[in-house]
Amino acid sequence: MNTFAFMIHPLDVKDIARKFGPLGKLPPRVLEGLFKYVPPVKVSKITGVASEHGRAEGWFVGCPLTARLMLELPEEFVMRKIIATGRLAQKLGAKILGLGAFTSVVGDAGITVAKALDIAVTTGNSYTVAMAVEGAREAARMMGHDLKKSHAVVVGATGAIGRVCARLLARDVRSLTLVAREKSRLDELARRITYETGLAPRVTSDVKHALSTAQIVITVTSAVDTIIDAEDLMPGAVVCDVSRPRNVSRQVAEKRRDVLVIEGGVVQVPGEVNFNFNFGFPPGLSYACMAETMMLAMEGRYENFTLGRELTIQQVEEITALARKHGFRLAGFRSFEKAVSQEEIARIRERAREKLQMAY
Numbered sequence: 001m002n003t004f005a006f007m008i009h010p011l012d013v014k015d016i017a018r019k020f021g022p023l024g025k026l027p028p029r030v031l032e033g034l035f036k037y038v039p040p041v042k043v044s045k046i047t048g049v050a051s052e053h054g055r056a057e058g059w060f061v062g063c064p065l066t067a068r069l070m071l072e073l074p075e076e077f078v079m080r081k082i083i084a085t086g087r088l089a090q091k092l093g094a095k096i097l098g099l100g101a102f103t104s105v106v107g108d109a110g111i112t113v114a115k116a117l118d119i120a121v122t123t124g125n126s127y128t129v130a131m132a133v134e135g136a137r138e139a140a141r142m143m144g145h146d147l148k149k150s151h152a153v154v155v156g157a158t159g160a161i162g163r164v165c166a167r168l169l170a171r172d173v174r175s176l177t178l179v180a181r182e183k184s185r186l187d188e189l190a191r192r193i194t195y196e197t198g199l200a201p202r203v204t205s206d207v208k209h210a211l212s213t214a215q216i217v218i219t220v221t222s223a224v225d226t227i228i229d230a231e232d233l234m235p236g237a238v239v240c241d242v243s244r245p246r247n248v249s250r251q252v253a254e255k256r257r258d259v260l261v262i263e264g265g266v267v268q269v270p271g272e273v274n275f276n277f278n279f280g281f282p283p284g285l286s287y288a289c290m291a292e293t294m295m296l297a298m299e300g301r302y303e304n305f306t307l308g309r310e311l312t313i314q315q316v317e318e319i320t321a322l323a324r325k326h327g328f329r330l331a332g333f334r335s336f337e338k339a340v341s342q343e344e345i346a347r348i349r350e351r352a353r354e355k356l357q358m359a360y
Helices: 014-018 022-023 030-038 068-072 077-093 111-116 127-141 160-169 183-197 205-213 250-255 289-300 313-326 343-359
Strands: 001-009 041-051 054-062 097-098 120-122 153-156 175-177 203-204 216-219 238-241 260-263 266-268 273-276 284-285 333-335 338-340
Touching: 001 041, 001 077, 001 289, 014 250, 014 333, 022 077, 030 068, 030 111, 041 250, 041 289, 054 077, 054 289, 068 097, 077 097, 097 333, 111 120, 111 284, 120 203, 120 289, 127 160, 127 266, 127 289, 127 313, 127 343, 160 175, 160 183, 175 183, 175 205, 183 313, 203 205, 238 333, 260 266, 266 289, 266 313, 289 338
Parallel strands: 001 054, 001 097, 097 120, 153 175, 153 216, 175 203, 216 238, 238 260
Antiparallel strands: 041 054, 041 273, 266 284, 333 338
16 A cells, blocks of 8 residues: 655644643643643544545644744754654655645755655645645636736745746736745846746735735745735735635635635545544545645655755646646635635625725
């Protein structure tokens, strides 16, 4: 049997509190601090991943550090925890390990982890990019946007995922703005995009200004707190939020019934998959990064596939072809843990049209 493991961790202290009952009543920082000393855990067995061309089974393994701890604690300490969790996956019998959420961000994005283990490692970022761009394109179409006439914004554009998302989107849109903190890296990316596509992107570190005229937004930063608020978006905007924790405030869903926020990279897994763990999705759905790990296992490709911060378009195209072969596909749209129907998208589109008409 082809085998894999996928590493997860609590995004914030609320995830720990929900899981551990009485312990959850401790002050958040105390509870979070205690978990620095908890060893890695086997979370669940994953079964039923199957297509005409391959089968696989695996495990969720848990690294007991929140996203905030991963950013605040010394990198060496965090890497030891991640590697220890990888060794648990190895001991369970996994032949490839996927790094989820912040475990794929810390340090050198998986390179050190791969060197420390005797199994293959991937961050899953290649398929995350593929599904984020496909989802944003399809959602924009359903909202009535013509990509060739649209302004797109990529927030977190200089990160591994954001950079390739920007290069792919540049092929489709009228104008593009790249948002990140470091101007030199933004300028370098903008030059590359201009060379590849002829489109000259604007660059800025001002998120709110960039979003004010954007029909399409892909946001993929490593921020622990939300950075996109209800007042930041224009009517009819489509926002694909790839980040975990989310970049988009929940207030956007509560206050802005004229914009569409979708979760990036939600995928239908082939077969009768049972994760034996509730991570907030209906049965059979996973994040794209998880799906990349599964399809590489199904294919028997036990190799380090997506590591480091230099992701290529060729990797994205290769993993997309592999996904088609095994039947992984975009699983409709979800927004803040809820499915979004075509009827709801039509209502959002109509509210946006009315609001824009009133503005003019």
